[in-house]
Amino acid sequence: MAYSHSQLETFESCPLKYRLQYLERIKAGRRSIEAFMGTVVHATLEKLYRDIRMTRLPSPEEIGRYYLDRWETSFGDDIFIVSREYGAEDYRETGLRCVQEYYDRYYPFSGGVPIWLEKMVRIPLYDAEGRQIDFVGVLDRLDGLEGGRYEIHDYKTSQSLPDRGRLEKDRQLSLYQLAVEEAFPDAREVELVWHYLVFGRELRLRRERRDLEEVAAAAVEVVQRIEGSRDFPPRESELCEWCEMQEHCPKRKHLFMTASLPVRELGMDRGIQLVDEYVEWRAKKLEAEEQMEKLRRELLEFADFHGVDNIRGSFKVLSIGREMKPKLPPAGSGEREAVEEMLKREGKWEEVSALSAHKLASLLSSGSLGEELRSRLQEIIPFEESASIRLRKLE
Ligand code: SF4
Structure with missing residues (x-):
């Protein structure tokens, strides 16, 4: 199996999404408008450079028209918009602005020769045992310059600009550099160039061989984590809003299903009814608990004042x-340590220290146990499903 940067990124951000998308191969029936816009911008810049390669420089109007035509012909009902502010x-x-500003900035495109455009590349990586793991990706553009210099260009239409630190952690273009060096043995110098089109910014980075080796080793390590995973738990984050797998995900399925219901039908949904009832009773319970606590204090005061134990x-x-x-001295205090020490010395520690399921669960998930001990413990400890209920604000 070959792995792409987006596969690894998906696993790192949400293992369940990885499972649904790449192991169960569920086809997403929807695309976010951000992804759609990115696809149309990429296609337009690819057309621009294909024409340039054919020694035919299209006019800015022609490029603008190509972008708009492509937008109109590919736009469909499957595209969703998360933003409530923008349509x-x-x-x-x-x-369109991204494409036009890009054109103005680089006109008359006299830099390098576009050797690769939207080119699928395959990079063989190796784990410590020498097993080959293929990394695949689509490289936006490779320019060849004089004197064995190459530039790997990547177009980004995201609304956030990375800082230098994030850029230096890049995996995708660094691995593409390995593919370029393999394909062009004359490559003396390879530069990575990101075009953050929304901001009209060009970011550049040179990577040493040691950097590339580190990136390759880290990518292999992620693949090993994927292949060693038994559970692929959902990991909720702000990215869920854009996730195309929401209708298949236990964390978001009900939110997704009810999001499209007309307001008048919301009250008919059994899930909504149950949560509303729960919220109502929980409020009553909290009020009752507050009242009970107040009464308890008053009863104790009454009993103290009158010197009675039965009322x-x-x-x-x-x-x-x-x-x-x-009353236990606080954890970590000298008194607490002294108490523990005395009980241990007298052989009484076992009677007061209990193994708690809660502590065991957090130890197993903490990552502080060695893999071998964790597996051995998991083999002998029976697991049972336990459910908890928590309320949070509806976004
Ligand atoms: S909706 Fe969120 S938690 Fe569910 S699969 Fe997608 S990213 Fe993961």
């Missing part, structure tokens, strides 16, 4: 029990 026209205009009601008698209970 499809805003995105269309942003993409008569109309139908019941309330009894107050009093005992002195030990």
Whole structure:
């Protein structure tokens, strides 16, 4: 199996999305408008450079028309917009501006020769045992310059600009550099160039062989994590809004299904009814608990004031029990350590220290246990499903 940068990125951001998309191969029935805009911009810049390669420089109007035609002919009902502020026209205009500003900035395109355009590349990587793991990707553009110099260009239409630190962590273009060096043995110098089109910015980076080796080793390590995974848990984040797998994901399925319901039908959904009832009863419970606590304090005050332990009601008698209970010194304090030490010395520690399921669960998931010990423990510990309920704000 070959792995792409987006596969690794998907696994790192949400293992469940990885499973749905790449192992179960569920076809997403929808595309985000951001992804759509990116595709149309890429296609337009590819056309621009194909024409240049044919020694025919299209005019800016022609390029603008190509972009708009492509937008109109490919736009469909499958495209979704997360933003409540901006509509499809805003995105269309942003993409058009990206293309036009790019054209103005690089006109008359006298830099390098576009050798590769939207080229599929395959890079063989190797793990510590020498097993080959293929990394694949589509390189936006490779320019050849004089004197064995090459530039790998990548177009970005995202709304965020990375800082230098994030750029230096880049995996995708660094691995493409390995493909370029393999394909062109005369490559003396390879530069990575990102075009952040929304910002009209060009970011450049040179990578040493040691950097490339580190990136390759890190990519192999992610592949090993993928291949060693048994569970692919969902990982909720702000990216969920843009996830095309929401209708297949237990974290988002109900939110997704009800998002398209007309307001008048929302109250008919059993899930919504149950949550609303739960919210109502929880509020009553909290109020009752507050009231009980207040009464408890007043009863104790009454009992203290009158010097009584039993208080008569109309139908019941309330009894107050009093005992002195030990209060544990705070964890990490000298007193706490001294207590533990004494109990251990006297062989009484086992009687007071209990193994808790909660602590065991957090130890197993903490990553502080060695892999071998974790697997051995998991083999002998029976697991049972436990569910918890938590309320959060509806976005
Ligand atoms: S909706 Fe979120 S949690 Fe669910 S698969 Fe997509 S990214 Fe993962």
